[in-house]
Amino acid sequence: MNAWNPGGQPPYDPRAGHPPQPGPYPPRIPHPYGPQLYPPHPGPPVSPGPLRRLWLRIGPIHTARRVFKPSRPGIVDDAFVARVQKIRTLVGLGAVVWMSVAYKVAQSVGDIADDRLSQSWNSVLMLSVTFPVAMGVLLALAAPSARRELLRRAARCFGAIVAIVAAVGVFPAAVLSGFVDGRFATSPAMAVVTYGTTILTFLWVVPFMFWGIGLALVHVFRTADIHETVPPLLAMTLVWEMTLVDLFTGAYAGVPGPLRVLFMLGAPVSVTAVSLWELHRLRAHYGITVRDMLMRQPS
Template sequence: MSNWNPGGQQPYPPQVPHPYTPQPPYPPHPQPPHPQPPYPPLPQPAAGPFARLWRRFGPLHTARRVFKPSRPGIVQDPVVARMQKVRTWVGLGAVVWMSITYKIASSIGDAVETRADQSWISVLVLSVTFPVAVGVLLALVPATARRELLRRAAKCFGAMVALIAAVFVFPATVLTGFVEGRFATNPVMAVVTYTTILFILVWVLPFIVWGIGLALVHVFRTADIHETMPPLLAMALVWEMALIDLFTDAYAGVPAPVRILLMLGAPVSVTAVGLWELGRLRSRHGLVVRDLLMREATPVPGPSA
């Protein structure tokens, strides 16, 4: 006996470990997802009737419908569209910067105003160039395709008329004395006068500004005629504007190298972008300039028997 075993009990026999037999792994049981109560979407504030009307008939949305091409089946390349916007903003920034740097304009506002005047002159020149281009196409396309050509060109002419008519509103209101309140002879006519002036400032002016930008980027939606026509007309337009600057002595007093850079910068850059666009349309989409003639491809004769 010992203090650790006072009763003299026999010690427990040693336990022999039971041999472990490995069991095959059980396939995992897919656990069904814990059901979650469906959460309703957050309520969106309902647009009022005025907001819905403004979204549908506002000046910017209307300008997009009027000046962006929408022919069924038209090829829209987002890379080309992005390049056109980049070229437009880079050209505007370069002209403004050089005008300020070389004292062509006294301030940024004057430079932007000069650029806006040039944009409007470009719209007028394009309004003359486009009918000439359509006339040339009418003489070259087959007689069976002339009606289709005129149908496609109708929206282009409509965009020109819409922009020129919107711009004509301002001189018309000034020349008739409408802005000065000439016709506000009674309370009713005063309300009509001030409402019209407010409409011109809130709707017509944004439509003109946005429309001029879209008209120059999309070249009066001439892609409705064919996708290769916008780059062709854009290249013709910038070289016409360069000739106008040359004959009107647009940059008098500017050093000769800077003058050459100002006059040739836009034509060269726009021509490079236009040629790149034509190459992309040909390589990516199979569209070439001769498709403007709307002539059916001549079938290749098969081998004779």
């Protein structure tokens, strides 16, 4: 009680007996589970430094993607087909590893890895020989007016072949020339240049080579740049060629006969099935056929 409130009454509220007036914002309703914490608002993205940008542009992985992945404008990239191909590859790899361990085809995990790398490199070499022959057949069957365009599209495919062969050839060239042994390190300055260049070359070439071999096989030397139907056709051809090589070189020795036949036919049959399904999917969902690759008008 004071001079301003002699009766000790509660302070006068001009809004008493009247509904609350709406404010500029709706009333805050408490959350039934208590106050909620929200993550802080993310700040602006931090741009990489100049060295990081340079490495992202000329690094081995990024360069391998530019060299071995198809990039023709308007190309059809079916994610579902890529997922099925990846599953088939993983299942096939798992079966080979199981067979190698169960029947002691390989003595260690390192032997299995070396065998798979050797198999992949042999596939790259076989594909490097098969592709020019297939390109010659394609040019013979295509319409004469389309041959110049097909050759233009195939230029990057030939470039990818040259790139992977050159990357693998760096190592024997460095050894045979004496560069690795320091033959050119005739002075302290030349020693720094020689060994520094050797280290940088190996740090760049090794990732590029391994990544490039994988991408070259997955994208069949980026032959989708020619036409979307070329990769499945070449994949079927390559896998049956490699099966013939395995047959004549006695692959999977020590494995029981029926199981050996199953493993030797498993890869070509599964790849052929996936490739035929891919061709069907291209025709059914995108209207792309082999006739389109030949650029011939329907008769």
